[in-house]
Amino acid sequence: MQSTKRSDIQLRAINLEIDMVLDSPSAVMTHLQSNPLRLLIGGELVEGGQYAPVIDPATATECAIAPIATATQLEQAISAANAAFPAWAATATKERRRCLRVFAEVLESNVAELAAILTLEQGRPLALTRVEIERAAMLLRAMLTIDIEDEVLRDDEGGRVVLQHRPLGVVGAIAPWNVPIGLAVPKITHALYTGNTIVLKPSPYTPLSTLKLAELARDVFPRGVFNVINGGNDVGAQMSTHADVAKITLTGSIATGKRVVASSASTLKRLTLELGGNxxxxxxxxxxxxxxxxxxxxxxxxxxxxxxxxxxxxxxxxxxxxxxxxxxxxxxxxxxxxxxxxxxxxxxxxxxxxxxxxxxxxxxxxxxxxxxxxxxxxxxxxxxxxxxxxxxxxxxxxxxxxxxxxxxxxxxxxxxxxxxxxxxxxxxxxxxxxxxxxxxxxxxxxxxxxxxxxxxxxxxxxxxxxDPLVPFGGMKESGLGRQFGKEGLLAFTETRALYCPPGA
Missing domain, CATH: 3.40.309.10 (Aldehyde Dehydrogenase; Chain A, domain 2)
Structure with missing residues (x-):
C-alpha cells in the first residue's frame, strides 16, 4: 500500500474545507460513506475483520459502520508496536517532540472534519467538539515543554550517579466514549513522548473520530509506533493480558479498572487508571x-x-x-x-x-x-x-x-x-x-x-x-497513578540508577 505524504494530508484538509461543509448529520454520514474508515496497524490502513454499526445518540439510529479488529489483527498491532519500539526508544527526545508537534498540527488543520464526526457519534454540540479537538492539541504542545531527560543525582569523588527514565515498551491505551479525542490524545502523548510505542483502542460507541485521526496522522510517526484498532471489551481484555504489552492506560469506570487490574496481574503490567468520580x-x-x-x-x-x-x-x-x-x-x-x-x-x-x-x-x-x-x-x-x-x-x-x-x-x-x-x-x-x-x-x-x-x-x-503541567488522578477507588505533569509522564517510564566511577 502506498503511503500518504504529509503534504497530501494538508492538501486533503484544505480540499475538505473548500468542497464540503460538514454542518449536518446527513453531510457527515455522506462523507463517511465516501471515505470508509479503517484500522491503523504497522503504518498500514487495513479493513476490519468485521464491521459494527455506530449509533447517532441524537436520533438513536445508525449513522455509520466501523471496522472491528479481530484477535489476529490485535496481535499484529501489538507485534508491529513491539518491533518498532527499540528504534523509537533510541530516537532523540528532540525528534520525538518534533513528531508530536506535527501530530498537533494534524489535529489543528483538520478540526472541522474531526469535530463534525465527533458530534455525530458522541452527540455534543459542534462548537464544543471543536473546543475538544483544539484543546487536545494545546494539551499536547504544553506537555512537550516538560523535561524528561536523565538527572544527575551525584557527581563527586565517590562517582557519578545518573537517574535514567527508560521507556517501558508497548503501551495499550483504552479511551472512553464521553470525550474520545480529548482523552485519547494525552494517552498518545504520554506514551510516545517518553519513547514507548502504542496500540490505542477507542470505545466502540465512539470509534469514528479516533479512526479518522489515525488515518490523518498515519505518516507522522515511523511505522508501528502509532497503531489504532477498534473493538469491544474482549479486545481490551486481550491487551490487558498480553505479555508484550508493558503498560495499560485506561480512562473508564471503577468496575472496568478493577477488571484491568485483575487481568494484568499475571504480567505485572504498569497501570495508569483514571476511573469514576462522584x-x-x-x-x-x-x-x-x-x-x-x-x-x-x-x-x-x-x-x-x-x-x-x-x-x-x-x-x-x-x-x-x-x-x-x-x-x-x-x-x-x-x-x-x-x-x-x-x-x-x-x-x-x-x-x-x-x-x-x-x-x-x-x-x-x-x-x-x-x-x-x-x-x-x-x-x-x-x-x-x-x-x-x-x-x-x-x-x-x-x-x-x-x-x-x-x-x-x-x-x-x-x-x-x-x-x-x-x-x-x-x-x-x-x-x-x-x-x-x-x-x-x-x-x-x-x-x-x-x-x-x-x-x-x-x-x-x-x-x-x-492543567497539562499539573498531575491529575484519583484517590481511593477513583484511580491509580497520575496523568499530566512530569509525574504523569514518568509513569510511562521505568526508573534506573546508573553508577559511574569518578571522572566518568
Missing amino acids: DAAIVRKDVNLEHVAPALFGAAFVNSGQVCMAIKRMYVHSAIHDELVERMAAIARDTPMGGGFTPNVKLGPVQNQAQFDSVLSVLKETKADPRARFVVGGSAVDKPGYFIEPTIVTGLTQGARLVDEETFGPVLPVMRFEDDDDAVAQANAGKYGLCASVWSSNIAAAQQVASGLVAGTVWINRHVGV
Missing part, C-alpha cells in the same frame, strides 16, 4: 449567588453530566440552599437541548442506550424515595434519541443511590449542610476521590475546608479542567 462541590453561605449559580450549573451539566470530573453531588449551606437551587433550576429550564448540529444548542443527549437506561433507572428509583423533591426535570425527553432533561433533586442523604453512585448523566442531587465539618464529612463519604471543589468568598476559610477533602484535585471557586 465529585462533590461544597458551597458556603458567603458566596455571591448571582455569580456562582451559572458556574455551578456549567460544571455539573457539562457534556450532559458525562464528564468524570464534573460536579455529581452538591452540598449547600442551609442558609442559601433554596435560593441557589431555584437559580440553577431556572438555568436548567432555559438551557436549549438537542442534536449537536442544531444552532444554539447547549446540551446534547446521553451518548448510548446502555447509559440512557442506567440514568433512567436511577431516576426511577429516586422517584420512589419519599424524601426526594424533583425541582426541575426528572424524565426522558419525548423525542428521538437519548435525551434526558437536566434534573436537580433535593431532599436526599447518603444512602440514596443518586448520592452514593456516579450517575454520569444530567442529574444533580443537592444536599444541605450546617457547618464546614458536616460538609466535609458528607463529601468524603463513599469510595470515590477524584475531584472536589469549595465555593466561598472567604479564600482562607475555603482553603481550610479544602484541606480536609479526600480527592486528587481540589479547586476553590471553580470546578472542571486540567
Whole structure:
C-alpha cells in the first residue's frame, strides 16, 4: 500500500474545507460513506475483520459502520508496536517532540472534519467538539515543554550517579466514549513522548473520530509506533493480558479498572487508571449567588453530566440552599437541548442506550424515595434519541443511590449542610476521590475546608479542567497513578540508577 505524504494530508484538509461543509448529520454520514474508515496497524490502513454499526445518540439510529479488529489483527498491532519500539526508544527526545508537534498540527488543520464526526457519534454540540479537538492539541504542545531527560543525582569523588527514565515498551491505551479525542490524545502523548510505542483502542460507541485521526496522522510517526484498532471489551481484555504489552492506560469506570487490574496481574503490567468520580462541590453561605449559580450549573451539566470530573453531588449551606437551587433550576429550564448540529444548542443527549437506561433507572428509583423533591426535570425527553432533561433533586442523604453512585448523566442531587465539618464529612463519604471543589468568598476559610477533602484535585471557586503541567488522578477507588505533569509522564517510564566511577 502506498503511503500518504504529509503534504497530501494538508492538501486533503484544505480540499475538505473548500468542497464540503460538514454542518449536518446527513453531510457527515455522506462523507463517511465516501471515505470508509479503517484500522491503523504497522503504518498500514487495513479493513476490519468485521464491521459494527455506530449509533447517532441524537436520533438513536445508525449513522455509520466501523471496522472491528479481530484477535489476529490485535496481535499484529501489538507485534508491529513491539518491533518498532527499540528504534523509537533510541530516537532523540528532540525528534520525538518534533513528531508530536506535527501530530498537533494534524489535529489543528483538520478540526472541522474531526469535530463534525465527533458530534455525530458522541452527540455534543459542534462548537464544543471543536473546543475538544483544539484543546487536545494545546494539551499536547504544553506537555512537550516538560523535561524528561536523565538527572544527575551525584557527581563527586565517590562517582557519578545518573537517574535514567527508560521507556517501558508497548503501551495499550483504552479511551472512553464521553470525550474520545480529548482523552485519547494525552494517552498518545504520554506514551510516545517518553519513547514507548502504542496500540490505542477507542470505545466502540465512539470509534469514528479516533479512526479518522489515525488515518490523518498515519505518516507522522515511523511505522508501528502509532497503531489504532477498534473493538469491544474482549479486545481490551486481550491487551490487558498480553505479555508484550508493558503498560495499560485506561480512562473508564471503577468496575472496568478493577477488571484491568485483575487481568494484568499475571504480567505485572504498569497501570495508569483514571476511573469514576462522584465529585462533590461544597458551597458556603458567603458566596455571591448571582455569580456562582451559572458556574455551578456549567460544571455539573457539562457534556450532559458525562464528564468524570464534573460536579455529581452538591452540598449547600442551609442558609442559601433554596435560593441557589431555584437559580440553577431556572438555568436548567432555559438551557436549549438537542442534536449537536442544531444552532444554539447547549446540551446534547446521553451518548448510548446502555447509559440512557442506567440514568433512567436511577431516576426511577429516586422517584420512589419519599424524601426526594424533583425541582426541575426528572424524565426522558419525548423525542428521538437519548435525551434526558437536566434534573436537580433535593431532599436526599447518603444512602440514596443518586448520592452514593456516579450517575454520569444530567442529574444533580443537592444536599444541605450546617457547618464546614458536616460538609466535609458528607463529601468524603463513599469510595470515590477524584475531584472536589469549595465555593466561598472567604479564600482562607475555603482553603481550610479544602484541606480536609479526600480527592486528587481540589479547586476553590471553580470546578472542571486540567492543567497539562499539573498531575491529575484519583484517590481511593477513583484511580491509580497520575496523568499530566512530569509525574504523569514518568509513569510511562521505568526508573534506573546508573553508577559511574569518578571522572566518568
